Every structure is written in C-alpha cells, then in structure tokens.
Amino acid sequence: MLGDRRTDKDKQLDDVRVGYEDTALTTDQGVPVDDTDNSLRPGERGPTLMEDFHFREKITHFDHERIPERVVHARGAGAHGYFEPYDDSLAPFTSAQFLTSPKVRTPVFVRFSTVAGSRGSADTVRDVRGFAVKFFTPQGNFDLVGNNMPVFFIQDGIKFPDFVHAVKPEPHNEVPQASSAHDTLWDFVQLQPESTHMIMWLMSDRALPRSYRMMQGFGVHTFRFVDAEGRGTFVKFHWKPKLGIHSLVWDETQKIAGKDPDFNRKDLWEAIESGNLPEWELGVQLVAQEDEHAFDFDLLDATKIIPEEVVPVRPVGRLVLDRNPDNFFAETEQVAFHIGNVVPGIDFTNDPLLQGRLFSYLDTQLIRLGGPNFTQIPINRPLAEVRNHHRDGYHQTAIPRGQVSYHPNSLGGGCPVPGSPGAYRHYQERVDGHKIRKRSESFSDHYSQATLFWNSMSAWERQHIVDAFRFELGKVVNVHIREGVVRNLANVDHELAVSVAAGIGVEPPPPAAPNHGRLSPALSQAHAPVQGVATRKIAILVADGADSAQVKAVRSALTGMGAICEVLGPRGGAVRDGEGDPLPVTHAMNTTASVLYDAVLVPGGQESARELSLDGLAVHYVAEAFKHGKAIGALGSGSRLLEIARLGPGRHPGVVTDDGDDVDGFVKAFAAAVAAHRHPERAIHSVPA
Numbered sequence: 001m002l003g004d005r006r007t008d009k010d011k012q013l014d015d016v017r018v019g020y021e022d023t024a025l026t027t028d029q030g031v032p033v034d035d036t037d038n039s040l041r042p043g044e045r046g047p048t049l050m051e052d053f054h055f056r057e058k059i060t061h062f063d064h065e066r067i068p069e070r071v072v073h074a075r076g077a078g079a080h081g082y083f084e085p086y087d088d089s090l091a092p093f094t095s096a097q098f099l100t101s102p103k104v105r106t107p108v109f110v111r112f113s114t115v116a117g118s119r120g121s122a123d124t125v126r127d128v129r130g131f132a133v134k135f136f137t138p139q140g141n142f143d144l145v146g147n148n149m150p151v152f153f154i155q156d157g158i159k160f161p162d163f164v165h166a167v168k169p170e171p172h173n174e175v176p177q178a179s180s181a182h183d184t185l186w187d188f189v190q191l192q193p194e195s196t197h198m199i200m201w202l203m204s205d206r207a208l209p210r211s212y213r214m215m216q217g218f219g220v221h222t223f224r225f226v227d228a229e230g231r232g233t234f235v236k237f238h239w240k241p242k243l244g245i246h247s248l249v250w251d252e253t254q255k256i257a258g259k260d261p262d263f264n265r266k267d268l269w270e271a272i273e274s275g276n277l278p279e280w281e282l283g284v285q286l287v288a289q290e291d292e293h294a295f296d297f298d299l300l301d302a303t304k305i306i307p308e309e310v311v312p313v314r315p316v317g318r319l320v321l322d323r324n325p326d327n328f329f330a331e332t333e334q335v336a337f338h339i340g341n342v343v344p345g346i347d348f349t350n351d352p353l354l355q356g357r358l359f360s361y362l363d364t365q366l367i368r369l370g371g372p373n374f375t376q377i378p379i380n381r382p383l384a385e386v387r388n389h390h391r392d393g394y395h396q397t398a399i400p401r402g403q404v405s406y407h408p409n410s411l412g413g414g415c416p417v418p419g420s421p422g423a424y425r426h427y428q429e430r431v432d433g434h435k436i437r438k439r440s441e442s443f444s445d446h447y448s449q450a451t452l453f454w455n456s457m458s459a460w461e462r463q464h465i466v467d468a469f470r471f472e473l474g475k476v477v478n479v480h481i482r483e484g485v486v487r488n489l490a491n492v493d494h495e496l497a498v499s500v501a502a503g504i505g506v507e508p509p510p511p512a513a514p515n516h517g518r519l520s521p522a523l524s525q526a527h528a529p530v531q532g533v534a535t536r537k538i539a540i541l542v543a544d545g546a547d548s549a550q551v552k553a554v555r556s557a558l559t560g561m562g563a564i565c566e567v568l569g570p571r572g573g574a575v576r577d578g579e580g581d582p583l584p585v586t587h588a589m590n591t592t593a594s595v596l597y598d599a600v601l602v603p604g605g606q607e608s609a610r611e612l613s614l615d616g617l618a619v620h621y622v623a624e625a626f627k628h629g630k631a632i633g634a635l636g637s638g639s640r641l642l643e644i645a646r647l648g649p650g651r652h653p654g655v656v657t658d659d660g661d662d663v664d665g666f667v668k669a670f671a672a673a674v675a676a677h678r679h680p681e682r683a684i685h686s687v688p689a
C-alpha cells in the first residue's frame, strides 16, 4: 500500500542472496548461524566465551528492545485503511486534495488508544479513547489526532502536565493503574472547574466503548479550512461509526479487564481478519469566518462543542480499515502522530490547547523514537516525496547524494526550491495584542455545556452517570475532595449533585444556578441508530442431549445476518446431541465468559437443559447477561435455564423465548433484541435478587 520503499541496496541484495537458503537463521551481519540454543564454551560444563559473537549480539539486541512508552495514550491498537471523499463539495472551502477529489483513495493508518494506562493495561477501563488518523496524501501527511469525546479537560496546553499527573497513578506508590478513581484526579477536578464538561463525558458510557468500531471520533478543536485564494472557514471534524455508537456497562468492563484485557484490541483485529471492515463517515461542521463570535461560547475553547442542531454535520467521505499491521512494534508502536502535520488547505486556529499541542507532539517523538529521523520509519514516511536539506542525526537511513545541503545554493542548481505551486501557505490572520498571561473572559463559562450534556441524556444514561460518579468519588479518601466535586456538580444540575452526594456520604450542596433546560438530542447514545446484528457475538450454550437441529437452524440464520455465533459446552471438543451424534463446540464455557458476548442463547433438548441447569457456570452465563442488559434467547426446554437463573420466561425486554415450534419467528425476535444492543431499562431497575 505504501509503495516500493526498498533502497538501491535492498535491490542489490536480491542478487547477493543467491546461494543462501532463504530460511537460514543469520546474525545481524548476515552470517548464517549454526546453533542458537547453546552458547559457545570450552568443554560441555565450561563458562561462556566472550568471542561468542552470536550470543553477545542476540542478548545485546534483546536488552535494547524497549523504547519509552507514550507518556499518555500508551495502550493502543492500530490498522491500515483508506479514506475517500464522497464528492467535491468541500472544494469551495479547502485546497486539501484528499478531501475534494471524489473516489480517490488516500491510504491511512489509524491508532486507537486509552489515555491513562500503561502499555500493558486493560482495554476496557473507564477512560477517553484516542482516535488518531494519519492520512498519506499526495500533498504530504495530515494527522487528525482526536478522541472519542468532542471536548477536553482543560483550555490551555500549559495545564496538560498538571492534568496528566493528576489522572495517572499517584507518584508515591504508582497506584491505581489505568483508573481515574483516585484522589489526585478528583482533587484537580474540584479545583479546575473548566474540566466539568469533559468529566460529564468521562462519567458517561462514552468512556466504555463496546468496540473501537462502535465509537465516534472528534477532532475536538476548531481548525481552519483554507481555500486556494487564502480565504478561511472554521471547521470541526467528526467521525461517525457505521455500526452505531455502543457501550459496555461498568460492571462488565471491570470483569472483561480480567477475563480478556485485550478485548478491544482483539475485536478490531478479528473484525478486519474476518472481512468485517470497520467503517466511519467523516463529517464537518463549517462556520464562516465572519460568524466567529456568533455563539454563546468561544470557538477557540476546546471545552465546548458546537451542538449539531445549531450547525449540522455535513457528510464528507468514508474511512475504511482493511488491513491489520504486519508487526505491532514496527507500525502501531512506532507510528508518530503530530497535530502539526497539516497539508495545504488545513490550518490551525488560536485555540490555546491546540497551540500547546503543536509544541508537544514533535518534542515527544524525539525522545520516544530517539532522534529527528523518525519520519523515515516506514510507518511514518510520507508517500509524497521528501526533498530538503535536513541531514544526519541518529538513525539516519537515507543516503543523500551530492555536495549541497543548504539554501540558497548555486552548486545544486538552487534545488530543492521553496515556494513551488501548491506549497503550504499559512492563513494570513491579523494578530495583535499585549504580551500577557491571561485567559479570555469568553472562556469563563464552565457549566452551561455540562448541563446541556446532562439534559440530553436518557433516564438510563443519567443513572449510569450518577453511578459512575458514586463509584469514582467513593474511592476518593479525602472527604473535602468529594465535597468539592459535589459543589461543582450543583452548578451543572442540582438533582445530579444531590444524587451523587447521597451515594458518597456527603451533605447535599445548596442549589446553585438554575438548570437552563436546553438540550442537544444528538449527544445521547439512546438516539443512535440501531444497526442490525452484524459482528455481534452470540454464545449458544449446549450440553449432552442438545437439539442439534435447532442449533444448526438458529446458527445458520443468525450467521446469515452477519452475527458471530459460538457454541459453548461444558468441555472442549464436542458434546453428544439428542441423537447421540457429536455436536462440535467452539469453546469450553470455562475458557470464556458471558461478558465477552453480546447475547446468550439456549437451545432445546431435555437432557441438555437439565445438565446446564445444574451447572453453576451455565446459570451464571445467563444471569450475568441479564444483569448487563443483553439479549437472551431460549428455545423449548432451554427455557429451564432461564427459570433457574430466576429470569422468568418472556417477562423482560430483550428476553425472547419460544417453545421450539417457530424457530424462524424466534430468530427474528431474538435478532431484533440483539440489534438493540442492550436493554438498559432492565439492567437498572429489574435485576433479580
């Protein structure tokens, strides 16, 4: 995809290698190795000899395998793909060709990440998710380094180290890992009210995505499009997932963190391997230059959204991920994003958070990747040709030819030449003012949009937010911090503050400003479209005596709709069906878990139902799926398991049963229940005792 990047030397090697076995193990110098299991020693029981160059090289290389993990967003997963615009409708606004040349596929590399945890931390923690896209355009690389939430914790880049120190494990004991539920984060939050809006997002289900494939992405800042004449238009970028926006529930995420810490990473990998290519639509909100001050917030303030109901999101094109990396380290770990990587037609604004980021990303890559030549690492190399006078430094792999490495020059014919047609030109913005450390008054409203978010949530989303605050603040040891946060929340919504206070043992705060009552329906996941059962994972529980005809029928119908069905039995290999024939199982129940599936289905077969009902693990599968609001289905005597799990047939939304006569009708109803993703009203209010 990234073209033939072999050097002349690589090509010469094709000839030299003649005569070697292609499979021969060699040293880094290309010398074939005779034995890599025993070090060189005088006598069978003698000491290892210094002259064992293979041993020394192997160990030394190993000792140097690690590079520093990213200071934030250390844990991630990446994939290759492409972006293509639908049409040229953005041509009046930007000269960025990759956004305006219809059907031209621009190669991309995307990396999703969590923020706070270390490289080895679990995927499903409560956290913001990074959504970073590198576009390899003909005009150079453009990096859209965004998140799955449209706002940020702070307004000025200079606060970033403070915020990150507060959210990361505490410095004295490095606890807790990948969790915001601790004193230092909430101490920062209570004292820094600009974080309130983002904290509402962090306490919402947006922080618990079911899959990277099912989350939105946002460029967060207001950027600027620039047209061929140098005219600007403000722009915000949005990614909308084709599969809808879906989340896990909190209890489930904590269990998944133990059962399968690679849950989101594997989900992305497996979807691409199986040809279920993840897809997002890119959309933009455009604001004319002259409307800069038309809003009741500042466009340069990254703690604010432009509600979609005020400025609609225009669909622009689609992003498809179609290839997994060949090597995690070489690609996903070494990919180096930088918000300053822009192409002609896209420029920055004076958002002070964005401005701070412009310094940080290049700086961090220099330490992480060990010098200024990281742009030569294959995953970072632009497709556009690179010609300049940059020279030398650690890890220089290019061999620039000739005498000239300066500008202006006559010896090289003046080349390379700046100012060519199509060269990047900054938007010509007039800026003047006194040199001061002061934030604009227009950045001072920290609560209105937090309230807008709260008002826009459905009842179950609100309940999840309250539960999240209670959990997080319940872990905070210092009572004054709990009180401080609750006092801030009273400025968002008094009822919210009172509900949180009641769960964490602090006095309810007095009412603050009244709730403004405005809402933005687009913010609620409850309004996200339902997208069918494609790629949903369904566990089919069986034991000896299972009705294999039913298993076959439901499996083939659901698989036909795109679902992934796995048959789970009390042991690996196969069970016996009702006729005594083997019925293969995908996994033994104890090697996987209910939390790793979107739905659970129990087919008929008297003996199977009896055995499953006596198996505490099988009962747990169903009971836990119920607790997490998932679709549950049972056919014929399979309903017995539901009764043992105390669900009671057919009384709850998302629980679908049939006596086994109408398998087609059952599949239809069950598929609809799975497609709804979750039945949260059930999860909150009617968990059986």
Ligand code: HDD
Pocket (backbone or CB within 6 Å): 070, 071, 072, 073, 076, 111, 112, 113, 129, 130, 131, 132, 145, 146, 147, 151, 152, 156, 157, 158, 160, 219, 220, 221, 302, 335, 336, 337, 353, 356, 357, 360, 361, 362, 364, 365
């Ligand atoms: Fe950042 C990494 C997103 C504010 C400094 N950031 C990083 C990554 C993402 C974001 C997705 C991981 C990229 C990858 O996968 O390699 N960051 C954001 C967003 C922000 C934001 C959406 C606010 C709108 N970041 C931000 C600020 C600063 C940084 C204000 C510093 C002033 N971010 C960094 C960094 C990182 C980084 C230290 C760590 C690793 C890296 O850059 O490559 O430079």
